[in-house]
Amino acid sequence: MPKFLDLDELTEEDKMLKEEVHRFAAEVMRPASVELDRMSPEDRIKPDSPYFKVFKQMKKLGYHKINLPEEKGGLGLTPLQRYMIFEELGWGSLGLATAIGVDQIPFATAALFGSEKLYEEAVIPWIEDDKGKYHGCWGVTEPEHGSDYLIALREEPDLLRKFGKGNVIIEKDGDEWVINGQKSAWVSSAPVATHCGLHAQIKDAKFFADGAFCLVPLDLDGVKKGKPVDMLGMRDDPQGELFFDNVRIPDHYTIVAPGFFYGVFADQLLCLTSCGMGAFAVGLARACFEEALNYARQRVQGGVPIVKHKNIKLKLYEMFEKIETARYYVRKATEYTHRKVIEQKTTDASPRHARAAQIYAKKVAFEVAHEAVQIFGAYGLSKEFIIEKLFRDARCMLIEDGTVEVLSLEAADDVISNYEKDYYDVEHITKLMDHFER
């Protein structure tokens, strides 16, 4: 059981769940993540890689189903329980937690917004999978477009024109959609994925955010994968390119059609992923803090454990303060967002609040990891202790799933335009649509 005082009143079920997930994080994820971190990118994706052992175990435990509504095959968890699972997974390994997160995106989205036919064809086999046969990824980032994909909806039309064309284009052809183009090397889990939740721009789009979201099985003719890349951190989640050459998908595999609702969908999906990333970040920060606290209690310098040194005491308190404030803010934002998107299905969560959960917790994770390395001193720089890996992972977090700068700018636009409004305002989307329709 992870040992810390929880300010929420947890039920027995909450406590048992937390304990179960922590055991999986500590006994399965953590050792595999250390092993994966030291392997070459090619070895990490071989069939006997520890990556697949973790994934198979995760599917057996059913964690891939946590974000589904109960009537769609979900586990009937509360938003608080979902948050707790994500924090523990982030504690175990940021890379593997991200892999577990992106696995859900194509399928959970299909369950929430797709047709019954797609649910039966693609989602049910994924739900029932207990062997790690199916693995999703999220295709957003492109060679010419990274985080700007995230801010396109809130940009001024004149600037948006300069964003140019998307690198993945989708076009309707009879009862099918045809996909062409490339997603860049930073697609998490792409080298090992079987399906992609793909953002694509429609052919002859009037503006950059004029797109569609579809589920693409990656064994279709015309799909190719790039080599897994060698990264600074998050090495336990393989990343790589995806290429599409006249790939044909049936009409019902396009979950979100071009138009106004694509804008709402993109905004709201980012609310969900922001809460997930926020919880991962809190988990990672907690892992760094606990490593530093344990080390400081044991490491003797100047005749006493360094935890008795005032500068270390101060650092540890400040780390604790940051983690606690991040946890309870991300939890609150998760509860609100999940209520709106998963439970009430009104797709009107608050972008600025969800983004703040991700941005704040990511910054906290990096600051805490940075201080933890400082407490370890030179040992923090060696591979002898896990803190070195956790620090590299925390650094990557400031970039993955949207850089903190771009996310902050996007959230700032929402704050400036909508602070006084107690509802989700879509004027930024309707304004763009009106502008480009003219």
Next chain:
Amino acid sequence: MAVVYPSKEWMEELYKKVNSDEEYKKVAANWEGDYLCVVELDEEALKDFQNPKILKGFLEMLDSIPKEKRERFKGTVNEGLLIALGLSVDMDISSVNVDELAKKIAEMDPKVVLDAAKGASLNLWMDFWHGELRNIEVAAPGEHEDAKFKLIGPYSVFKQLVMGKADAITLVVSGKLKLQGDMGYMMRNMAAVRKFTELMASIPIES
């Protein structure tokens, strides 16, 4: 009790269902605005019209349009549909032998009918006001075109919605149904929209 869709009984059931639901009253307390649903004729509609019960329901809905408003059918694609089915705007629709007409439709080539009545639709107007469904009626061509929202789609897609096989958000998000109107207003009132579609889907439909 199960009702036929489309039919006047279904419209009455929907009216009763919405106006007796306390939760709807609460979530739609601030809603002000009407909907025009444009149900486009498709192959599935022609197939369903071979069932005399469904055909009767459809004809009764048309018959509910006051005589003076039926003039609006003249020269429109909807008149084309009536002609293709061997009917006319001026005739007494209630006197049609439904069994015979259903048989006749079964013998028709659906492509020929759909070509002759391309763009034909059954328009349903619903007026919502502060938690109440004030009115629900079949609209004549061109009527209520200024409704706050317009929901457009094929008969087969509306049927999925009515039978609870797909929810409105899924159908609109996937582009199967087109929604026009003040989208900002709708997004601010998603709870009311969702509750209404849930109530609609909860009416048992006679198959």
